[in-house]
Amino acid sequence: MTGAVLKTARRSCLSLVIAFLLGGALIASLQHDIKAPFAAYNALFTGAFGSSSSWANTLRQTMPLLLTGMAVAVALSAGLFNIGAEGQMAVGGLAAAVAGYGLKDVLPGYCLLPFSCMVGALAGAVWATPPVLLRVTRGVHEVITAILFNYIAQNLTRYLAAYPLKDPAGQAPQTPEVGATLPRLWAAYDVHAGLPLALILVCLFAWALRYTVWGYETRAVGQGKGAAEAAGIAVRRVQVTAMLLSGAIAGLAGAVLILGEVPFRRFPADFYGVGYGFDGLAVALLASGSAWGVIPAALLFGGMNAGAEAMAFSVGTPKQIVQVIQGILIVAISATAGLTPIRRNFRSDSVDADGRENHKADVRID
Amino acid sequence: MYELISAALRLASPLALTALGGVVSERSGIIALHLEGVMLTGAFVAAAAAKATGNAIIGLFFGAIAGGMIGLLHAFLTQRLKTPHMLSGVGINLAALGMTTFALRQSSDLYESAPQIAPVVIVLLAALGAILVSFALSRTTVGLRLKSCGENPVAARSAGIPVVRLRYEASFFSGILAGTGGAALSLVGLGAFTENMTAGRGYIALAAVIFGKWSPIGAVGAACLFGLGDALQVTMQTLGWATILPPDLLTLLPYAITLIALTLFRGGVAPHALGIIDGDDS
Numbered sequence: 108m109t110g111a112v113l114k115t116a117r118r119s120c121l122s123l124v125i126a127f128l129l130g131g132a133l134i135a136s137l138q139h140d141i142k143a144p145f146a147a148y149n150a151l152f153t154g155a156f157g158s159s160s161s162w163a164n165t166l167r168q169t170m171p172l173l174l175t176g177m178a179v180a181v182a183l184s185a186g187l188f189n190i191g192a193e194g195q196m197a198v199g200g201l202a203a204a205v206a207g208y209g210l211k212d213v214l215p216g217y218c219l220l221p222f223s224c225m226v227g228a229l230a231g232a233v234w235a236t237p238p239v240l241l242r243v244t245r246g247v248h249e250v251i252t253a254i255l256f257n258y259i260a261q262n263l264t265r266y267l268a269a270y271p272l273k274d275p276a277g278q279a280p281q282t283p284e285v286g287a288t289l290p291r292l293w294a295a296y297d298v299h300a301g302l303p304l305a306l307i308l309v310c311l312f313a314w315a316l317r318y319t320v321w322g323y324e325t326r327a328v329g330q331g332k333g334a335a336e337a338a339g340i341a342v343r344r345v346q347v348t349a350m351l352l353s354g355a356i357a358g359l360a361g362a363v364l365i366l367g368e369v370p371f372r373r374f375p376a377d378f379y380g381v382g383y384g385f386d387g388l389a390v391a392l393l394a395s396g397s398a399w400g401v402i403p404a405a406l407l408f409g410g411m412n413a414g415a416e417a418m419a420f421s422v423g424t425p426k427q428i429v430q431v432i433q434g435i436l437i438v439a440i441s442a443t444a445g446l447t448p449i450r451r452n453f454r455s456d457s458v459d460a461d462g463r464e465n466h467k468a469d470v471r472i473d
Numbered sequence: 474m475y476e477l478i479s480a481a482l483r484l485a486s487p488l489a490l491t492a493l494g495g496v497v498s499e500r501s502g503i504i505a506l507h508l509e510g511v512m513l514t515g516a517f518v519a520a521a522a523a524k525a526t527g528n529a530i531i532g533l534f535f536g537a538i539a540g541g542m543i544g545l546l547h548a549f550l551t552q553r554l555k556t557p558h559m560l561s562g563v564g565i566n567l568a569a570l571g572m573t574t575f576a577l578r579q580s581s582d583l584y585e586s587a588p589q590i591a592p593v594v595i596v597l598l599a600a601l602g603a604i605l606v607s608f609a610l611s612r613t614t615v616g617l618r619l620k621s622c623g624e625n626p627v628a629a630r631s632a633g634i635p636v637v638r639l640r641y642e643a644s645f646f647s648g649i650l651a652g653t654g655g656a657a658l659s660l661v662g663l664g665a666f667t668e669n670m671t672a673g674r675g676y677i678a679l680a681a682v683i684f685g686k687w688s689p690i691g692a693v694g695a696a697c698l699f700g701l702g703d704a705l706q707v708t709m710q711t712l713g714w715a716t717i718l719p720p721d722l723l724t725l726l727p728y729a730i731t732l733i734a735l736t737l738f739r740g741g742v743a744p745h746a747l748g749i750i751d752g753d754d755s
Contacts, residue, residue: 133572137579188559247735250506250559251683254676255735258728266721388563427575434568441560442550 122439154417155410163296169409173305174360175387185349191253193384194260195231199358203227204374211286231358239350280376289367301363313398485700486599487654491678492692494650501643502623506562509675510569515540515655520666529588540652548644623744702730
């Protein structure tokens with residue numbers, strides 16, 4: 108057990124080194140300066156972990172990544188790739204904003220807050236439903252449908268926040284301010300109660316995956332659909348449940364962002380694209396499908412996001428370099444994965460026309 | 474009506490080229506999720522090369538070659554390093570988006586318009602590509618060998634076919650087609666590269682491959698359908714329908730059409746060994 112964890116950690120570290128080296132080469136070649144990567148990475152690190160305010164910034168960025176990373180990890184543990192987390196997050200955020208405003212005169216604050224969170228989670232689960240249903244009934248791969256649902260979520264939430272649900276009192280295309288917000292942990296920094304909530308949920312997920320019947324069935328399906336089915340596990344039910352849960356967590360991430368963070372507290376029309384949903388993919392992959400791994404991976408990505416702003420500001424390296432590093436990281440991790448859970452999830456992944464799974468893992472090709 | 478059809482053809486041809494690339498790649502057994510990144514890279518390199526040389530045809534050429542390079546990278550990752558195809562695709566797309574945006578921020582002159590190509594050239598290229606790929610896959614030795622790699626690599630290998638080499642070649646050629654499709658986006662009409670200018674067209678092209686049941690003609694037909702959806706949206710906006718249906722809902726149309734098409738008309742069978750990683754068992 109410890110050996111496997113060490114192996115995963117070593118592989119993740121190796122992939123990180125590769126990604127940062129290649130990213131550094133790119134900075135050097137595009138800025139025509141061999142010293143540029145050092146300055147950029149120095150600024151990145153200082154911006155992420157250099158002072159208490161940069162730590163606060165990092166933690167602020169880590170909170171949503173814990174949730175979206177966990178959302179993707181839940182789906183991944185059942186052998187599904189939830190690339191739709193970004194869209195589910197936007198829909199969840201909008202639903203929470205609407206609930207938080209619409210019911211603010213009806214419910215007292217301590218009821219309104221959990222209720223808005225729940226509405227957000229529910230909306231995220233609803234948004235994740237069609238892709239997984241199409242997968243298990245019609246055999247359309249969930250990655251393609253979820254990507255299309257992302258585009259639809261982007262346009263739909265932008266339209267709804269800019270026209271029918273717009274705050275009539277203001278000029279900006281955004282919904283009215285919500286009635287109850289998540290309290291801050293420290294008065295001086297924008298780190299709010301979403302952080303402990305996310306940590307508790309990650310721990311709960313790690314525990315449930317290891318010690319409950321649900322977790323056992325989910326892991327069994329993730330490690331091999333054929334064997335799980337032969338053991339009498341209802342594969343489709345497990346996959347639908349995992350995807351709905353994944354969507355709910357992504358929706359909750361959107362809700363917590365809207366209800367907690369200072370620039371929000373209302374749903375802006377351009378909310379889709381904050382990027383936490385896509386970063387969640389990289390976080391879950393870096394964690395190699397392990398629930399506990401989500402915490403360090405989210406912290407690392409939170410730090411990279413927080414540091415990227417500082418880097419762009421102080422040395423002028425565009426913050427998109429972080430995106431490049433994240434892309435290389437995904438490839439590097441999966442290329443060095445060997446036969447680990449991630450790899451197994453993607454192996455016998457195709458479905459035939461009638462929606463029956465082809466258990467192609469039985470076919471050996473060399 | 475005439476305008477609608479010409480707009481549909483103009484918008485469909487980059488999708489059709491990319492979808493043809495998708496067919497070639499998937500028939501050889503490689504899942505073509507990386508097409509989005511290929512298109513984006515092709516669009517960027519084409520705009521940059523056209524700008525630098527002042528010649529749009531040279532731009533198109535370099536865009537195609539850049540696409541082919543990304544195709545080779547995807548083949549290397551999936552065949553040599555045995556990365557799961559979906560993950561390699563997602564990683565390439567993310568890195569391509571970051572890298573093109575990064576490079577765009579570094580060279581501000583790319584915002585100005587580059588030399589352009591007449592839309593009819595791209596439409597002709599797409600038609601030519603469709604005939605070529607369709608003929609090659611059904612009538613030539615290399616096409617039949619390629620399909621055997623996607624259906625049953627074990628049998629192909631025992632028949633003496635170099636499966637991995639053919640897949641590299643297929644992925645390179647697929648990248649050239651999709652890179653041309655991407656180059657068409659930046660060289661036709663706008664004549665400049667903008668941030669994330671593909672906006673999911675690579676994924677729509679992949680949906681066209683599935684919807685077209687992995688046949689070149691079917692994929693091009695599906696691409697034309699999606700192009701029509703795109704053209705309808707553009708025409709409705711210029712005709713002033715925006716007062717009835719807001720633009721955000723109109724831009725939703727092509728994605729919704731793709732989804733409905735995928736839901737209703739699924740019936741094809743994927744190449745049997747699509748996305749299977751060599752030597753993975755247990």
